[in-house]
Amino acid sequence: xxxxxxxxxxxxxxxxxxxxxxxxxxxxxxxxxxxxxxxxxxxxxxxxxxxxxxxxxxxxxxxxxxxxxxxxxxxxxxxxxxxxxxxxxxxxxxxxxxxxxxxxxxxxxxxxxxxxxxxxxxxxxxxxxxxxxxxxxxxxxxxxxxxxxxxxxxxxxxxxxxxxxxxxxxxxxxxxxxxxxxxxxxxxxxxxxxxxxxxxxxxxxxxxxxxxxxxxxxxxxxxxxxxxxxxxxxxxxxxxxxxxxxxxxxxxxxxxxxxxxxxxxxxxxxxxxxxxxxxxx
Amino acid sequence: xxxxxxxxxxxxxxxxxxxxxxxxxxxxxxxxxxxxxxxxxxxxxxxxxxxxxxxxxxxxxxxxxxxxxxxxxxxxxxxxxxxxxxxxxxxxxxxxxxxxxxxxxxxxxxxxxxxxxxxxxxxxxxxxxxxxxxxxxxxxxxxxxxxxxxxxxxxxxxxxxxxxxxxxxxxxxxxxxxxxxxxxxxxxxxxxxxxxxxxxxxxxxxxxxx
Numbered sequence: 001x002x003x004x005x006x007x008x009x010x011x012x013x014x015x016x017x018x019x020x021x022x023x024x025x026x027x028x029x030x031x032x033x034x035x036x037x038x039x040x041x042x043x044x045x046x047x048x049x050x051x052x053x054x055x056x057x058x059x060x061x062x063x064x065x066x067x068x069x070x071x072x073x074x075x076x077x078x079x080x081x082x083x084x085x086x087x088x089x090x091x092x093x094x095x096x097x098x099x100x101x102x103x104x105x106x107x108x109x110x111x112x113x114x115x116x117x118x119x120x121x122x123x124x125x126x127x128x129x130x131x132x133x134x135x136x137x138x139x140x141x142x143x144x145x146x147x148x149x150x151x152x153x154x155x156x157x158x159x160x161x162x163x164x165x166x167x168x169x170x171x172x173x174x175x176x177x178x179x180x181x182x183x184x185x186x187x188x189x190x191x192x193x194x195x196x197x198x199x200x201x202x203x204x205x206x207x208x209x210x211x212x213x214x215x216x217x218x219x220x221x222x223x224x225x226x227x228x229x230x231x232x233x234x235x236x237x238x239x240x241x242x243x244x245x246x247x248x249x250x251x252x253x254x255x256x257x258x259x260x261x262x263x264x265x266x267x268x269x270x271x272x273x274x275x276x277x278x279x280x281x
Numbered sequence: 282x283x284x285x286x287x288x289x290x291x292x293x294x295x296x297x298x299x300x301x302x303x304x305x306x307x308x309x310x311x312x313x314x315x316x317x318x319x320x321x322x323x324x325x326x327x328x329x330x331x332x333x334x335x336x337x338x339x340x341x342x343x344x345x346x347x348x349x350x351x352x353x354x355x356x357x358x359x360x361x362x363x364x365x366x367x368x369x370x371x372x373x374x375x376x377x378x379x380x381x382x383x384x385x386x387x388x389x390x391x392x393x394x395x396x397x398x399x400x401x402x403x404x405x406x407x408x409x410x411x412x413x414x415x416x417x418x419x420x421x422x423x424x425x426x427x428x429x430x431x432x433x434x435x436x437x438x439x440x441x442x443x444x445x446x447x448x449x450x451x452x453x454x455x456x457x458x459x460x461x462x463x464x465x466x467x468x469x470x471x472x473x474x475x476x477x478x479x480x481x482x483x484x485x486x487x488x489x490x491x
Contacts (some may be wrong), residue, residue, distance in 0.1 A: 001400075001402050001403075001404065001450070002402060002403040002404065002427060004402060004403070039475070044402075044403060057285060066297065068297050069297060069301045070301050070304075070332075071301075071305065073298070073301075073302055073305070073346070073472060073473060073474065073475050073478055073479060074429075074473060074475060075429050075470075075473045091442075092295065093296070093297060094297060095297045095298045095301070095469075096295070096455070097295055097330075097431065097473060098431075119331060120330065120331040120332055121399060121433070122330070122399050122401055122431050122432065123330060123331070123431075164305075165399060165401060197399075197401065197402075205285060220401075220402060248295065279403075280403035280427030281425070281426060281427050
């Protein structure tokens with residue numbers, strides 16, 4: 001199986017946004033123009049995350065995916081606040097291939113079972129967003145706002161038994177920081193010997209960050225936000241929708257210095273050189 | 282212009298993406314579950330992601346099963362994608378043993394030998410020797426190119442000459458596409474496989490327009 005490099009598109013209304021530790025969302029532009037760049041640069045999949053859906057209890061991604069599907073012929077995984085089977089169906093009918101769920105499953109475990117029964121394991125991705133506390137990682141819900149006492153390892157084991165198709169594991173502590181993925185999470189996952197493939201998300205900004213993880217465990221994919229998005233700011237168009245969110249960052253042309261300019265092909269070439277891993281061709 | 286191809290809408294699978302990919306390939310399609318609409322078109326696409334028994338039940342309930350059989354009897358083009366391909370076979374071992382459309386002799390089996398028995402992601406297709414007809418939808422430049430897969434069952438046709446490509450999951454070689462006189466079927470999703478996938482639909486467009 002080929003390792004996947006997956007741009008993660010966080011959405012608030014119709015804007016691509018990016019925060020730090022899932023907070024302080026900056027509006028960076030029209031998601032469509034980011035995705036077009038990533039499609040031509042060899043992205044293997046796109047993850048869309050409506051990051052305010054949980055808060056407003058509605059997922060707005062369907063329209064964006066419908067629009068993107070017209071000329072982006074890639075697998076698309078979509079999530080954010082999904083808690084009804086009807087919503088899953090709506091999103092799948094809009095051109096998405098898979099949905100990811102988090103809060104709804106932490107609130108009501110049978111929702112996961114219902115999703116798998118109705119749409120099949122391969123369609124359902126479980127998103128797990130964790131925060132470190134001393135030596136352990138605990139699951140969060142509502143896009144990081146609500147804490148739980150559920151530990152990462154026990155949650156992965158419990159949900160794997162039900163048969164989720166893949167995990168999307170986010171380190172909230174590293175999200176948007178560019179400090180690299182939390183290797184302690186990678187180590188804990190490695191010990192679990194999961195049968196289910198998993199995507200890792202949060203913190204990537206340097207090529208070495210990928211090698212560090214790959215030395216410890218073998219994810220099926222890397223989800224990447226800031227590291228890719230901040231390079232595109234001069235190339236992408238503004239979103240045409242209502243001006244909501246933090247636009248200061250863009251209008252003042254502040255550069256985000258922590259992030260060097262790497263493309264998807266740079267990332268793939270780096271990994272190919274260091275490991276015997278294949279990418280799609 | 283009337284649509285030339287029907288995409289069967291029976292609530293299983295990513296039909297909207299298929300419509301978009303066909304459009305990109307220059308083919309007008311219609312998403313429908315109406316037998317009358319389907320009969321007006323030259324070819325049908327049976328999509329599908331999910332469970333085999335559930336899919337068969339839906340096809341039976343909506344009487345689409347009769348239209349597919351009618352197309353087959355008249356030698357009209359039938360295209361199957363993913364679960365759609367599997368439904369063409371006689372039987373599947375999924376959950377309870379269930380019967381399929383029986384348009385192709387053979388069976389559908391689960392991947393067993395791998396720990397991670399769900400095949401989700403990109404894998405290469407290797408064109409088979411029998412993929413030499415002028416009417417193939419897989420041109421030689423697609424040999425060893427990656428396509429997007431999402432499935433945990435695969436087809437085992439009795440007649441190996443039908444195979445147009447094989448792929449590997451774990452260390453298991455399986456049939457990733459096939460072709461009969463009037464059936465073209467893919468285990469992968471050309472509509473999700475980037476530029477290479479669109480090439481497949483462009484060839485299908487040529488076949489339909491010829």
